[in-house]
Amino acid sequence: MTPDTIADSILRDVGKRVVLALPLGLGKANHIANALYARAAADRSISLSIFTALTLEKPRYANDLERRFLEPVISRLFGDYPELAYAEAQHAGTLPPNVEVNEFFFLAGRWLSNPTAQRHYISANYTHAFRYVLERGVNVVAQLVAKRGDRVSLSCNTDLTLELLKARNEGRAKFVLAGEANGQLPFMPGQGDLPVSECQYLLEGSDYPLFAPPKEPIDHHEYATGLHVARLVPDGGTLQIGIGQEGDAAAYGLILRQRDNQAFREAVARLDPIPSPLHHDGPFVTGLYACTEMFVDSFLSLMDAGVLKREVDGAILHAAFYLGPRDFYRRLREMAPEKLEKLQMRAVSFTNELYGDEAGKSAARVGARFVNGALMATLMGAVVSDGLEDGRVVSGVGGQYNFVEQAFALPDARSIITLNATRTAGGKTTSNIRWAYGHETIPRHLRDIVVTEYGVADLRGKADEQVIAAMLSIADSRFQPELLAAAKAARKIAADYEIPTGHRDNTPERIARALAPMRDLLPPFPFGTDFTEVEQRLLPALETLQRAKPAQLLALALKGGNDDKALARMGLDRPKTLKDRLYRLLLAGALGSWQTRKTP
Numbered sequence: 001m002t003p004d005t006i007a008d009s010i011l012r013d014v015g016k017r018v019v020l021a022l023p024l025g026l027g028k029a030n031h032i033a034n035a036l037y038a039r040a041a042a043d044r045s046i047s048l049s050i051f052t053a054l055t056l057e058k059p060r061y062a063n064d065l066e067r068r069f070l071e072p073v074i075s076r077l078f079g080d081y082p083e084l085a086y087a088e089a090q091h092a093g094t095l096p097p098n099v100e101v102n103e104f105f106f107l108a109g110r111w112l113s114n115p116t117a118q119r120h121y122i123s124a125n126y127t128h129a130f131r132y133v134l135e136r137g138v139n140v141v142a143q144l145v146a147k148r149g150d151r152v153s154l155s156c157n158t159d160l161t162l163e164l165l166k167a168r169n170e171g172r173a174k175f176v177l178a179g180e181a182n183g184q185l186p187f188m189p190g191q192g193d194l195p196v197s198e199c200q201y202l203l204e205g206s207d208y209p210l211f212a213p214p215k216e217p218i219d220h221h222e223y224a225t226g227l228h229v230a231r232l233v234p235d236g237g238t239l240q241i242g243i244g245q246e247g248d249a250a251a252y253g254l255i256l257r258q259r260d261n262q263a264f265r266e267a268v269a270r271l272d273p274i275p276s277p278l279h280h281d282g283p284f285v286t287g288l289y290a291c292t293e294m295f296v297d298s299f300l301s302l303m304d305a306g307v308l309k310r311e312v313d314g315a316i317l318h319a320a321f322y323l324g325p326r327d328f329y330r331r332l333r334e335m336a337p338e339k340l341e342k343l344q345m346r347a348v349s350f351t352n353e354l355y356g357d358e359a360g361k362s363a364a365r366v367g368a369r370f371v372n373g374a375l376m377a378t379l380m381g382a383v384v385s386d387g388l389e390d391g392r393v394v395s396g397v398g399g400q401y402n403f404v405e406q407a408f409a410l411p412d413a414r415s416i417i418t419l420n421a422t423r424t425a426g427g428k429t430t431s432n433i434r435w436a437y438g439h440e441t442i443p444r445h446l447r448d449i450v451v452t453e454y455g456v457a458d459l460r461g462k463a464d465e466q467v468i469a470a471m472l473s474i475a476d477s478r479f480q481p482e483l484l485a486a487a488k489a490a491r492k493i494a495a496d497y498e499i500p501t502g503h504r505d506n507t508p509e510r511i512a513r514a515l516a517p518m519r520d521l522l523p524p525f526p527f528g529t530d531f532t533e534v535e536q537r538l539l540p541a542l543e544t545l546q547r548a549k550p551a552q553l554l555a556l557a558l559k560g561g562n563d564d565k566a567l568a569r570m571g572l573d574r575p576k577t578l579k580d581r582l583y584r585l586l587l588a589g590a591l592g593s594w595q596t597r598k599t600p
Contacts, residue, residue: 006178006201007035013176013200014139016045021133021141021164021175022052024105024126025323026211027157029142029180030082032203036142037085037099044098051133053105053396055087056211056323060110065545065583068570069538077326077530079209090116104129105396112392123386126293126320126399127352130163138164139175145199146188147181152199154192155185159293159320159348162191165198176200183207186332190344212326214531217524217539218245218252224271224453224511225418226250229371230257231268231279232416232449232456236286236310237367240351240403243296243323246373246418251298252526255305258283263521270514272455274502286310291365293351293399295319295343297328301527303342312364314341320348327528352402354409368413370403374441376419376432379468379487381447381459382440383417389438397441404446414460415448421476421506427549431479433471435486450474454506468493473503480504534569541566541590548590556589557582563591 001009010018020036022028033050040048058078061067089095095116103117104124111117124132143161146153154161167173179199184207187193196202218226226249233239233254241247257264261283268281287309290299299317302308308316322328322345332340354361375394376384385400387393407415422429433452447459447467457470468487472480480499487493515522529536548556567573572584 001201001203003031003035003203006032006203007039009201010036010140010176010178011039011046017047018140019049019136019138020051021138021160022050023143023157023161023321024053024159025056025157025321027144027155027161027321028052028056028084029144029178029203030084030208031206032142032178032180032201034082034085036140037089040099041085041089041096044096046098048099049136050086050099050101051129051136051138052101053103053129054107055084055103056213057083057087057107057110064579065542065570065587068572069535069542072569073214073531073535077212077214081209081211090114103396104132105398106393108395112394118392121393121396123393123397125352125397125401126159126348127402130160130349133160133164134167134173138173140178141175142178142180144185145179145181145202146183146185147196147202147204148187150196151187152179152181152194152196152202153185153187153189154194154345155188156323157321158190158192158345162347163349165194179203180206182210184210184329184333186329188332188343188345189337189341190346192345210326210329212324212329212530215248215325215525215527215529216245217529217536218249218522218526219524220515220522221420221453221508221511222246222249223253223515223522225420225451226253227256227264227268227271228451228453228456229416229418230254230264231281232414232451233288233369234280234367235282235284235288237288237369238365238413239288239290239302239308239369239371240292241296241298241371242294242373244373247296247371248298248527250371250418251296251302252522254284254288254307255301256521257281258305258307260521263518267515267518270517271511276456276458278449278456278458284309287316289364290317290319291351291368292317293320293348293403295322295345297324297331298527300328300331311342315344316342318344318346318351320346320351325528325530348399352399352406354406362410365406365410366412368407368410369416370407370413371416371418372400372403374417374419376434376437377417377450377471378434378437378440378444379471379483380444380464380492381450381467381471382437382444383442383447383450384437384439385417385441387439387441391439400441404442404448407448408446415446416451417442417449418451421452421454421474422479424547427547427552429478431476431483433475433479433483435483435490453511454503465493469497472499475506477504477506480506534565537563537566537591538569541587541593544590544593545586553586556593557585559589559592562588566591
């Protein structure tokens with residue numbers, strides 16, 4: 001069968017009203033989805049409603065300098081990956097009126113300026129998306145699968161599909177399951193291992209490259225946050241972490257705690273010398289069990305290091321979906337069966353909720369630490385993770401609220417929210433800790449633990465004044481005075497309160513000094529990278545240019561510097577135009593500035 005014949009067959013089966021569910025992230029059957037979209041775009045009598053999340057797209061560039069860097073990366077890493085036609089139409093503003101796309105989670109920041117996507121976003125917990133799909137009358141599910149003989153694996157997305165199949169078997173839903181088999185997709189054991197007959201249609205031979213986002217480098221402030229988090233995880237406990245630099249830094253911190261415990265202890269002591277009942281500094285004997293919405297590649301490194309080894313029902317990891325770099329997929333494909341059996345994919349209702357077998361889940365998820373990132377937090381402990389106060393959505397709630405709720409439902413669990421204390425854009429630095437903000441993802445009555453590069457704020461069960469003091473202690477010192485003044489103006493903290501001396505040097509320079517002795521132990525890409533050595537040098541230089549003020553750009557242009565290979569990689573080794581010469585000066589200065597900063 002071809003995508004076109006499958007699309008035609010689906011329309012014969014369900015009629016001209018198609019309610020299409022596409023799995024979150026990697027699990028979309030792109031060719032089948034594109035064929036259905038093409039039918040609807042050509043025939044306005046067809047109604048196509050798409051319900052999905054995390055539409056994956058190749059990176060986009062905003063200017064010529066970004067283009068010079070990204071074009072070779074996109075060609076090398078994404079190759080023939082088929083873009084989703086509905087997403088391209090949304091970007092172009094050409095989505096037909098008979099096609100509607102609803103997402104409950106966006107690729108971070110991708111749709112901020114797209115009014116169509118913003119208006120059709122559905123705010124939902126990951127676990128609630130299933131009921132919304134049912135309520136819409138889903139009649140087609142199109143999913144990427146792995147195939148082996150007469151079996152298929154839901155592989156990367158058991159999350160909602162297992163629930164939908166259960167509903168179909170119970171007569172609560174009626175839909176066509178159209179599978180797209182991809183030979184690059186690992187065949188995962190467990191509940192997502194199904195007979196081929198579960199798929200009404202199966203497209204084979206569709207072995208396009210899996211979407212594999214390259215990892216971003218981890219900076220010293222992200223390592224500081226990760227080391228703080230690694231100190232909060234008890235041996236014998238349960239771990240959930242998400243994608244991103246802070247999650248990778250936390251995982252690497254746990255590995256360092258296991259493999260070089262003395263270096264770990266010295267590092268965390270320099271970052272925060274005051275002992276706390278929250279701290280767990282020793283190596284892992286019993287080890288951890290992972291119960292996580294997202295299976296990220298760092299869990300494999302935790303397994304290799306002997307950190308992830310506590311078994312629950314024969315598995316050391318239960319997860320609902322996965323996404324990662326190319327090497328992650330390769331390792332899963334090539335892993336010995338007896339080892340792969342320890343990594344079990346389950347429905348998102350299993351990983352993200354306690355409902356159903358509450359006693360069994362509670363007994364398994366002892367000492368749970370749920371680690372999730374945020375954009376901002378307020379002095380009174382509310383967390384902003386998914387959107388802005390003007391209503392625009394950056395990403396989505398996903399499973400964050402689920403895990404915060406679990407942390408309060410389980411007897412010895414904690415929710416850990418990580419965020420950078422500041423952000424810099426266009427040469428301007430602002431605080432990510434605010435007095436107040438006009439949007440929140442996690443309300444302050446569910447405040448628990450918040451971690452920045454400057455330390456850990458334990459907020460659970462504390463009075464507002466104590467919470468404010470704790471949040472001030474992990475804020476950047478450049479913004480502490482105005483934050484404290486706002487709290488005093490609202491009379492939420494004593495008029496004579498002063499920030500303790502030990503927390504008045506919360507500066508990037510202090511973090512750099514604290515981690516300087518460990519420079520060789522904290523690589524920018526601890527779990528490998530798809531970037532070349534030259535591209536790894538270019539990344540921080542380009543970030544420097546992006547963050548710089550106009551005066552700083554002038555200084556960089558005058559600074560000089562030379563990195564022939566990096567300049568050649570950007571096509572600036574022989575500049576021909578005035579713009580090219582300016583780019584060369586700026587980039588050479590940024591490269592030289594970064595190398596100077598790296599040198600002790």
